[in-house]
Amino acid sequence: MEDANRPIFLQLGERLENEIISGQLAEDSAIPSINELAAFYRINPATALKAVNLLVENGILYKKRGIGMFVAVGARKQLIEMHQKTFAGEFIDPLLAEGKKIGLSVVEIIQMIEKRSN
Amino acid sequence: MSKIIEVSNLSKNFGSLKALDKVSFAIEQDGIYGLVGRNGAGKTTLLEILTSQTIASEGEVTILGQHPFENSYVMSNIAFIKEAQRYPDNILPKVKDVLGAAALIFENWDQGFADQLLADFRLDLKRKVRKLSKGQTAALGVVIGLASRAPVTIFDEPYSGMDPVARQLFYDRLLADYAENPRTIIFSTHLVDEAADLLEHIIVLESGRVILDAATEDLRGQAAVIEGPMAKVMGAIEKLEVLELQEVGSFGRAFVNQISQSQSSKFVSEGLNVQPISLQQLIISKTKQNSNLEMESAK
Structure with missing residues (x-):
């Protein structure tokens, strides 16, 4: 995994979440097996299992006995809502802090955002 | 999970030098462990005691619930791949001779897997072991360690001399095979770096003592x-x-x-x-x- 400093199971969990949000992993479809995930990301299978179990606990994935792990129906909506809740803290706060450091007012920052998004 | 290796209060003195000083830890069955430490921290001494090539000055070791020393049951369940493996000079064995011997020793030896690994690492069966480069000798060790499928497989500095492509090949083959055939694998290394993602648990030795023993994700x-x-x-x-x-x-x-x-x-x-x-x-x-x-x- 690219970030050597954060727990790998969290990073793998985020990747899977992003794939669900982007629709690459469709609801009610199977995700790769633990062994496939471990081999692909070159991580310990126990770590891959931990990532997947966390998503199962959160209701994002569900287990079909003897078949594998599947994306839960409604998982995409649930994840989008979760990510919207953490958006401000993760993205706006650092933006404001950096702006403040170099003397940009909130109004100026908003103007810049509007200009860039057109 | 049950403990496959238990080490308690293990010490080894070489004269006044304490190579190991009251080392205690346990290794669970089926996992990939890293034994990490600087040169001279005591890694190889510890591994040599585990594989009964050296006798401890004090303390206890049990592997699979038994004492390893002169114990054929325990020894037939361990593959120990040494960093500087020496092969007999007088009979000049070829790669195929070494593999033939390994096939006899290890109960779970998988010849098909060994052949595949030889091709992966581009090792020539007919080549004399003495003519192999340092990296190729290391790769031969890796082939034996992986194809042995021994319940306890120990690699002492497995990748010294191996080029980056060969190292990555090693990780990939190890992970794929470990997933199919779980077993206890111990790496000793002074560099966690690129193997870090594979390791479930690390034990750090320094001056003959355990200074860290924890799950990597923690x-x-x-x-x-x-x-x-x-x-x-x-x-x-x-x-x-x-x-x-x-x-x-x-x-x-x-x-x-x-x-x-x-x-x-x-x-x-x-x-x-x-x-x-x-x-x-x-x-x-x-x-x-x-x-x-x-x-x-x-x-």
């Missing part, structure tokens, strides 16, 4: 480096366990063993820079802290 993200004006850094670390402190001018940097999310955000809001540190850096800082403590206590 270690990741708990330690941090705090940077900023020295005065502020000093204030921040007052109640934290500091592993290492560095200073340049009025600027300081502290490596701390553990930091909570709320502490971290508080420091950031005070204008300090707080970053998690890598496993490799954590091990280096821990090792340094330990040798500093030792020097102080020797004073």
